[in-house]
Amino acid sequence: MDRQNLVLVPGLICTDALYAPQIDALSPYADIMVADHRRHDSMAAIAAAILEEAPRFFALGGLSMGGYIAFEIMRQAPERVTKLALMDTSARPDTDEQRKRRAGLIDQADHGKFKGVTRGLLPLFIHEDRLHDAPLVETIMQMAKDTGREAFKRQQTAIMGRADSRPLLPSIQCPTVVVCGRQDALTPLSLAEEMADAIPTARLEIVEDCGHLPTLERPEAVNAILKDWLVG
Numbered sequence: 001m002d003r004q005n006l007v008l009v010p011g012l013i014c015t016d017a018l019y020a021p022q023i024d025a026l027s028p029y030a031d032i033m034v035a036d037h038r039r040h041d042s043m044a045a046i047a048a049a050i051l052e053e054a055p056r057f058f059a060l061g062g063l064s065m066g067g068y069i070a071f072e073i074m075r076q077a078p079e080r081v082t083k084l085a086l087m088d089t090s091a092r093p094d095t096d097e098q099r100k101r102r103a104g105l106i107d108q109a110d111h112g113k114f115k116g117v118t119r120g121l122l123p124l125f126i127h128e129d130r131l132h133d134a135p136l137v138e139t140i141m142q143m144a145k146d147t148g149r150e151a152f153k154r155q156q157t158a159i160m161g162r163a164d165s166r167p168l169l170p171s172i173q174c175p176t177v178v179v180c181g182r183q184d185a186l187t188p189l190s191l192a193e194e195m196a197d198a199i200p201t202a203r204l205e206i207v208e209d210c211g212h213l214p215t216l217e218r219p220e221a222v223n224a225i226l227k228d229w230l231v232g
Contacts, residue, residue: 037155060074064212066089072163082174086176086177088213092191127217169199176199179214182210
């Protein structure tokens with residue numbers, strides 16, 4: 001089997017640490033690039049920058065905000081994407097309420113109140129059974145710290161302005177896997193089912209006992225799913 005090129009796009013306030021278990025597990029099969037999504041404040045600009053740095057042809061995976069970016073990459077250069085993995089994300093745009101909440105977070109950050117991920121927000125990110133998993137919690141908190149206030153503001157601005165990707169779904173022709181933690185509180189399973197039903201080539205994989213960050217919460221399950229998707 002020929003080696004693959006794999007581009008992984010992290011989520012909001014996440015870094016390459018989000019994919020550390022997958023990088024270890026999939027490196028025998030692929031040359032892996034973790035995209036930098038911190039430099040621009042629109043999905044179009046983020047996707048264009050990633051495409052400029054990516055190999056000519058590549059498999060593409062994105063989690064949460066990374067999925068939003070993956071959709072924009074599919075708009076700009078679908079012919080370059082050989083396979084697609086959409087993890088704990090949504091094809092829908094923000095609601096007015098979500099935009100208002102993000103604008104409030106940007107305003108707080110502008111006034112020196114950026115705290116990254118506080119412990120109070122962790123139940124939105126991980127399964128309740130993992131809230132006392134100190135290494136997991138520290139990884140999440142460190143990713144937010146490493147992202148920083150200014151990149152956080154750019155990311156939130158890009159997310160607020162993203163397009164509705166539901167009309168794009170039927171046009172996706174590459175092999176696609178849609179992954180979702182069963183207990184994801186941020187992008188629940190119904191949104192994964194919506195994407196999987198609309199993409200002709202998609203299959204849905206549910207990660208049990210898992211919240212919004214399955215790559216870190218249940219890495220062995222995700223590694224198996226992505227290996228099968230990548231080499232199958």
